[in-house]
Amino acid sequence: MAEKSGAPDPMHQFEIVELVEFKLFDLNLSFTNSSLFMVFSVALIIFLTLFTFNGRGTVPTRLQSIAELSYEFVGKMVRDNVGDEGQRYFPFIFCLFMFVLFCNMLGMIPYTFTVTSHIIVTFALAIVIFFGVTVIGFVMHGISFLKFFVPSGVPKALLPLLVVIEVISYLTRPVSLSVRLFANMMAGHTMLKVFGFFVAGMFFSGNLFIAPLGVAPLLFITAFTGLEILVAFLQAYVFAILTCIYLNDAIHMH
Amino acid sequence: MSESGMPQLNAEYFASQIFWLVISFIILYVVMAKYALPKIANVIETREDIIARDIEEAENFKKESEITEHGYLQSIREAQEKASEYLSNSRNKLNLIIEEENSVFEKNSRELMQKFESELEKKKSSILADSEQIAYEVSNDIISRVFGENPLVKDTLKDNIKSMVKR
Numbered sequence: 215m216a217e218k219s220g221a222p223d224p225m226h227q228f229e230i231v232e233l234v235e236f237k238l239f240d241l242n243l244s245f246t247n248s249s250l251f252m253v254f255s256v257a258l259i260i261f262l263t264l265f266t267f268n269g270r271g272t273v274p275t276r277l278q279s280i281a282e283l284s285y286e287f288v289g290k291m292v293r294d295n296v297g298d299e300g301q302r303y304f305p306f307i308f309c310l311f312m313f314v315l316f317c318n319m320l321g322m323i324p325y326t327f328t329v330t331s332h333i334i335v336t337f338a339l340a341i342v343i344f345f346g347v348t349v350i351g352f353v354m355h356g357i358s359f360l361k362f363f364v365p366s367g368v369p370k371a372l373l374p375l376l377v378v379i380e381v382i383s384y385l386t387r388p389v390s391l392s393v394r395l396f397a398n399m400m401a402g403h404t405m406l407k408v409f410g411f412f413v414a415g416m417f418f419s420g421n422l423f424i425a426p427l428g429v430a431p432l433l434f435i436t437a438f439t440g441l442e443i444l445v446a447f448l449q450a451y452v453f454a455i456l457t458c459i460y461l462n463d464a465i466h467m468h
Numbered sequence: 469m470s471e472s473g474m475p476q477l478n479a480e481y482f483a484s485q486i487f488w489l490v491i492s493f494i495i496l497y498v499v500m501a502k503y504a505l506p507k508i509a510n511v512i513e514t515r516e517d518i519i520a521r522d523i524e525e526a527e528n529f530k531k532e533s534e535i536t537e538h539g540y541l542q543s544i545r546e547a548q549e550k551a552s553e554y555l556s557n558s559r560n561k562l563n564l565i566i567e568e569e570n571s572v573f574e575k576n577s578r579e580l581m582q583k584f585e586s587e588l589e590k591k592k593s594s595i596l597a598d599s600e601q602i603a604y605e606v607s608n609d610i611i612s613r614v615f616g617e618n619p620l621v622k623d624t625l626k627d628n629i630k631s632m633v634k635r
Contacts, residue, residue, distance in 0.1 A: 225474060230481040241483045248481070249488035256496045263504035267511060272518050274511075285508045305501035313496060334482045335489055400476065 224407040228331055228400065247327045248335070255316035255329070259309075284312060288454065295458035299465050307461075310339065311454035318399060318446035322439070330449075331399040333392060340392035343457050351464035362467050391456055398449050402442045409435045603629050 234245035263285075266277035274282060288308045292300045300307075314330055321328025329335055351359040363380040364373065409431045416428030607625055615621060 228475040230475060230478070230485075236484075241487075242480065243484045243487045244481075245488065246481060246484055248485050249492075252488050252492040256492045259496060260499050260504065263500065263508060267507065272515050274515075278511075281504075282508060282512060285505065285512070305497065305505055308505060309493065309497045309500050312500075313493060329489075332476050332485060334476070334485050338486050338489055339493075396476070400474075 222411050224404045224411065227327070227403060227407055248329055248332065251317065251320055251327050251329050255313060255320055258316055258320075259312045284308075288312075291455055291458055295455060296462045296465060300458065300461060303461055307454055307457060310343075310457060311450055314339075314395065314453050315447065315450035318450055319443070321399065321403065322443055322446055328399050328403055330395055331403055333396045336392035336396040337388065339453075340388035343391070343460065344388040347457075347460045347464045350461070351467075354465060355467065359464075359467070362463065387460060391453065395449050395453055398445055402438075402445055406435060406438060406442065409438065600629060603632075 231247045232244040233247060233250060236242075236244045262277060263281045266275055266281060285308070288311050289304060291311075292304045292307050296303070317329040320326050321331065351362065355361075363377050363384065365376050365380065368376055412431040413428050413435065416424050416431070419425055604626060607629065608622060611621055611625060
């Protein structure tokens, strides 16, 4: 990785490491650190929602409160953005939100791997949402779902242009959805790493004037970690709410 | 082992990531949709039911206590009325007794007064009669000594004194 200059590589943290080799036909489906954290996130979510409940008590335990809070948070999100027809898709939105949230949050722990910092993961999620939503649109409205791309109340002369724009904007949804999440996670983690290197480099520089100045990037990194935790939550929220909005478009058109 | 640049663009592990993403997400979805979410919904609903029931119960208790309070105030009011009734009754009785005593006393004193007045009247008239006699005898004595015995003078004198005393 860093043989040439000895300088540390901030992208090193995103590298995939094979843990258990596994090949199917010619495909490399090895269990990697990425897979490990996916499974870990899923396990945590299942634990939180299934094993923290204390019988049928009126007063919830602390972790139970978190589970109920998430449930009601996502429930309200779906209700507000999609309405009653969206209740069928509530489990999916809930899983999506929790999965992205837990992957993001686990990535905030030092020396972990951030699943959502890989474009292929976020894009896979986004493309599933994109096709799912499109299918739902055609199932609910038939061929008239195509009217979705024809904005109403515009001069006929402009229509061809606007339809093209609408179609392009629709097609770029999975790209924007996935890139937003991936770029946020990657940029944040890279930034943290770079400043981490600053701290280490200055503290151990052996220069009495520079070493104390290492406190500055340390303070920055501390504040920035807080911001990153906020971003981790916010991006999960944005991902889920955009899915709700796409779903609403498909169910209610405009 | 890896070329420099973004590991995210290394297509070597794309298949693996998608594969494990699909597996873990499907497991998550099944567990959530089948077990976790219905359970959470059930717990929340049950709790809301319990809370609603408790509130209803509390409301009932409140109503009951209001009824009890009403009864309590009612009995206090009744007791007060009874007390004031007793008070006015005994006051009336007392007044009656006082009046009776008063009238008896007044009657007695009036009788006594009348008795005294009549006695006084009697005394007065007897005194008047006596004084008439005395005046007559004195003036008769004087006249008889001055004019001698004269029956005519005697009679005139008697009449004059009588009229004078009457005046």
